[in-house]
Amino acid sequence: MTPADPVFFVGPVPPLGPAAYGLIPLPSAVRPGSGEFTLTPATTLDAPPELSAVASWLRSALGPATGCALLPSGRHPASSDGPEDGGVVLALDEALGEEEFRLRVTPAGVRITGGDAAGVFYGAQTFRQLLPPAALRRAPVTGAPMTAPVTEIEDRPRYGWRGCMLDVARHFMPKADLLRFIDLLALHKLNVLHLHLTDDQGWRLEIAKHPRLTSVGGWRPASMLGSRQHGLFLDRPHGGFYTAEDAREIVAYAAERFVTVVPEIDLPGHTQAAVAAYPGLGTRPAEVRTAWGGISEDVLDVTSAEALDFCRDVLDEVMDLFPGSHVGIGGDECPGEPGARAAFVAALAEHVIGRGRTPYAWDEILECGAVPEVTIAAWRGPRAAVVAARAGHRVVSCPDMSVYFDYRQSELPEEPIPVGPPLTLWDVHAFDPVPDVLTAEERSRVIGAQCNVWTEHMDSPRTVDYMVFPRLCAFAEVVWSAGRAPYRDFARRLRTHSARLDALGVEYRPEAGPHPWQSRPDAPGRPISKAERQALVAEFGI
CATH class of the missing domain: 3.20.20.80 (Glycosidases)
Structure with a gap:
């Protein structure tokens, strides 16, 4: 994969671009920017009623490791398209398809928009991967800031049945x-x-x-x-x-x-x-x-x-x-x-x-x-x-x-x-x-x-962990990613992703x-x- 490949990237790729994010599975399109967004105890999370379950899950997924409660702000509706004001916003857009999402990270905040609740959920999973691996742990382990790079990501699945028996x-x-x-x-x-x-x-x-x-x-x-x-x-x-x-x-x-x-x-x-x-x-x-x-x-x-x-x-x-x-x-x-x-x-x-x-x-x-x-x-x-x-x-x-x-x-x-x-x-x-x-x-x-x-x-x-991972990471890319990245690119991203598996205790x-x-x-x-x-x-x- 190269920065010129339009299947995976749009626009210029900085030295620490999408490959360094280590995103697995690979998104359809990534537009990297400059700067970063930082989660703090003051960070809010807003969502419409239709996405309350996804919002609850995201709070439970990020709260223990980040120390951020991600409470609602009450300042703006999640359906708006305005600035995030330092918070995370979940929203729906009927123009998007099933399980499709757009993720926008700016220094001011994060907006995750999906064609349905599943799409928003998958956007939230991608946001988790943009944060440091320590964000996937079950308690705080470092005083380092929890930051995500400024970027825009558009993504959707290749197949509707993406399974594991x-x-x-x-x-x-x-x-x-x-x-x-x-x-x-x-x-x-x-x-x-x-x-x-x-x-x-x-x-x-x-x-x-x-x-x-x-x-x-x-x-x-x-x-x-x-x-x-x-x-x-x-x-x-x-x-x-x-x-x-x-x-x-x-x-x-x-x-x-x-x-x-x-x-x-x-x-x-x-x-x-x-x-x-x-x-x-x-x-x-x-x-x-x-x-x-x-x-x-x-x-x-x-x-x-x-x-x-x-x-x-x-x-x-x-x-x-x-x-x-x-x-x-x-x-x-x-x-x-x-x-x-x-x-x-x-x-x-x-x-x-x-x-x-x-x-x-x-x-x-x-x-x-x-x-x-x-x-x-x-x-x-x-x-x-x-x-x-x-x-x-x-x-x-x-x-x-x-x-x-x-x-x-x-x-x-x-x-x-x-x-x-x-x-x-x-x-x-x-x-x-x-x-x-x-x-x-x-x-x-x-x-x-x-x-x-x-x-x-x-x-x-633990034996299941050994036999399943990281092969399941490669399989996930097969069934999710519309374009097939070269194996060397996947292997490079997997080295970053392995730190997430370490944080989750996967053997x-x-x-x-x-x-x-x-x-x-x-x-x-x-x-x-x-x-x-x-x-x-x-x-x-x-």
Whole structure:
């Protein structure tokens, strides 16, 4: 990226220009000025009633570290376009699109204008990044002034679906850590949290009508240590689940940050924990699975009316807890008779549609003759996205070779539990969600993308930090930024952004490789090459 590149900059770039801001994701346009704005205890924050929630969030985000209460001034309406008089003003402008914003910082004050409340929120997140990293801490740590450079920024997202899937079934993430994870998604302008709530190794959501799903299916006596090929186990019980009240809290917390939670109940495969809780639902008794990998044969009996009624009961409670438009029904990696499986999955999709919601499923559901209303998570390479789009489905692109954050981050032997092919920061930054072979109409069906965080080898939030960051920073740029900056520019901005992650306590992977305590010599992995992985996708893909 150069100062002459009109996609990213307008006007002259001073020596400490936009690149020095370290903004991630990169805005559409940045017009740097001269001078700075300083937050002080006298700084005010004004907003119209429609933006009161955003104003409340911004006060809570900046107040602890800056010592600024950001109280309303009462001197001028937030809808005016006049001088800010030393304060911060939030406003709406119907001329702007959804999630679009303009941010103006002058020595006199700050104005954040959005096409909707979400746009104002994203402008406020950008303003946070313009302040020193210490502004992201939870208490004051320095007497240095909290200043932001004078600048004007215009920005809008590339895609409407900017997601991250988090697997809390293999390793449960406690609620407090999950709320923190939502904050990190919002900081990077992601707006969908796909929660993988159930799998063979655990059921993580309270279902009132079927309490054994959590009392029995919510824990396992041991967990596999390292990659499954080594056959090692850690004999320590693991479990946990979210109550209905937890789920409502998570949804509300995310909504305040303009993140929609998409729950996934993986059906009819990946249900060994459910069969362990209710053996009559399967074809044989089972226990909650302790091993990773492979495809379990202990699944729901897709010929059983009882199993189908069970799934409908579960989905009804899930839809009562999670009000978003999409509900995940899985549809992946289920052995058994294809015709019966297809009918079972179609019945689940129709049940969700009947409740006025949209089913969300992995691309294997295409093999079941999926109904057109299903949105497809295309994970088995770009070809899956092509097939889904050409079949008329809306598509969320998430190919494993580009956005599976359980894959090792380099060829270094010190990488913790190295599995899969290397997926470097460069690889993620180079990802394009839309395959080139699609027509314009087909391309319009790709509504966005998501990165996927499978947690077989992530047994703590700090391990999730290491595997997710800074790769999520690169992914955020892919799905938000309309123009693609060269990787070297992203890497330069990331060095500045890393100080923000430090302030937030994110234990990301260092540029030079893992710290000694981030390695796992006790848990062997199984690294493979990209060619080996591509061969597997070709063998089992579509």
